[in-house]
Amino acid sequence: MTGSIAQVTPAWYLVLASVVFAIGAVGLLVRRNPLVMFMCVELMLNAVTLTFVTFSRMLNDVNGQTVVVFVLVVAAAEVVVGLGIIVALLRKQPTATADDLTVLKG
Amino acid sequence: MNLLEGLTPELVVFVLAGAVCIVGALGVVLNANPVHAALSLVATLFGVAVLFLAQEANFLAAVQIIVYAGAIVVLFLFVLMLLGVDRAEDLSIDALGRGQRVAAGIVGLGILALPLLALASTGGEATGARPPTTAPNAIDKTTPDINQLGESLFTTYLLAFELTSVLLVIAVVGAVVLARKVKRADYVEDPLVPTVSEAPR
Numbered sequence: 001m002t003g004s005i006a007q008v009t010p011a012w013y014l015v016l017a018s019v020v021f022a023i024g025a026v027g028l029l030v031r032r033n034p035l036v037m038f039m040c041v042e043l044m045l046n047a048v049t050l051t052f053v054t055f056s057r058m059l060n061d062v063n064g065q066t067v068v069v070f071v072l073v074v075a076a077a078e079v080v081v082g083l084g085i086i087v088a089l090l091r092k093q094p095t096a097t098a099d100d101l102t103v104l105k106g
Numbered sequence: 107m108n109l110l111e112g113l114t115p116e117l118v119v120f121v122l123a124g125a126v127c128i129v130g131a132l133g134v135v136l137n138a139n140p141v142h143a144a145l146s147l148v149a150t151l152f153g154v155a156v157l158f159l160a161q162e163a164n165f166l167a168a169v170q171i172i173v174y175a176g177a178i179v180v181l182f183l184f185v186l187m188l189l190g191v192d193r194a195e196d197l198s199i200d201a202l203g204r205g206q207r208v209a210a211g212i213v214g215l216g217i218l219a220l221p222l223l224a225l226a227s228t229g230g231e232a233t234g235a236r237p238p239t240t241a242p243n244a245i246d247k248t249t250p251d252i253n254q255l256g257e258s259l260f261t262t263y264l265l266a267f268e269l270t271s272v273l274l275v276i277a278v279v280g281a282v283v284l285a286r287k288v289k290r291a292d293y294v295e296d297p298l299v300p301t302v303s304e305a306p307r
Contacts (some may be wrong), residue, residue, distance in 0.1 A: 008116045011230030013157065016124045018221040020131045020150065026214035027135035030207050033195050035186060039134050039147050042178065046154050049170075055233065057161045060244050065251065066258045068166050072173050073270045077277035079178050083185050084284030090189045 013054040021047035032097040034086050038079065045075050119160050127153035138194040144182045151175050162245075165252040 024043030031037050049068045056064025089096050089103065126149050133146025151174040158167035186192045225232050243258060245251070259267055 008114070008120045009230055011225055011232070012120060012124075013161070014225055014232055015222065016120075016127060016157075018218055020127055021221075022214045022218035023128070023131040023135060025217050026210050027131075029210035029213060031135065031195075033140055033191075035140050035182060035191070036134070036143050036195075039143055039182065042147060042174070043131050043134060043150060046151060046174070049166075050154055050157060053158055053161050053163045053166060056163070057245070059233070059236075062245050062251070062254045062258050063243050063262065065163055065166055065255050066263055068163075069169070069255070069259060070263075070266060070270060072169060073274065076173060076178065077273050079181060080277045080281045081284070083181060084281040087185060087189065087285050090185075090191055094189065094191055 010054050010058040014051055017047040017050040034098050037098060038082055042075065045071060116160060119156065123153045123156035138197050140186055141192045144179055148175050148179050163251060165255055
């Protein structure tokens with residue numbers, strides 16, 4: 001007989017995704033380096049894609065996986081534009097923190 | 107009965123990949139050096155890819171490795187290395203005084219508590235939806251997942267797929283505009299661009 005702990009239910013994946021999402025959110029709030037803040041956003045996006053795949057399996061619906069493809073595309077576009085902004089900022093001021101992004105004000 | 111009897115392969119994979127995910131996520135937040143944070147991010151992305159594999163999303167696991175670990179993290183490292191901003195950050199500085207980290211911790215615990223409460227209140231289901239039995243988009247175990255994904259992407263979500271191409275073009279144009287050197291170099295304090303007075307004639 002197998003123990004009851006051996007069953008990996010979809011809820012386990014959802015709990016793991018919430019933990020990763022919370023870590024990413026805290027990192028976004030406490031870190032001051034704009035590049036590291038971007039990495040924390042990537043963590044949060046990945047946690048959400050994990051829930052999408054979990055729900056896709058749980059509800060037996062392939063469209064959950066399709067949404068993950070779109071999340072990937074949006075993440076790639078967002079990183080390209082965000083890193084462009086950060087490069088423009090850091091070139092002027094190599095020690096810039098997130099507070100210095102106010103120079104973007106028109 | 108021994109202890110190993112309860113260990114199914116899925117449990118082992120979940121525990122190992124989940125541990126890699128959480129350790130990598132903590133590494134991103136806690137590493138002072140941004141290069142180390144980027145490498146910790148790779149660990150998390152890899153763990154998520156393994157969890158995709160464990161849930162039979164084989165194509166997405168491959169895409170996760172190729173696009174995230176192969177392209178996005180490399181882009182991060184390029185920016186770090188090319189701009190020379192890869193020095194360690196002083197983590198003891200708290201930008202808004204002592205209150206910020208406490209507030210961030212409380213917000214993080216709240217963000218963690220909400221989904222956990224939602225899960226607990228629904229008995230681990232988190233949704234009232236029931237798996238469809240004969241829906242057209244139901245996962246068919248006999249065909250590869252990439253076939254079903256492609257069919258869904260190019261039929262149900264065709265308009266959204268076409269719009270992502272517009273989004274990517276806009277992103278590329280935006281990146282080129284943002285990252286180019288400013289022509290009127292005498293108006294900016296840019297250590298990399300010589301001002302008009304000191305430029306070679």
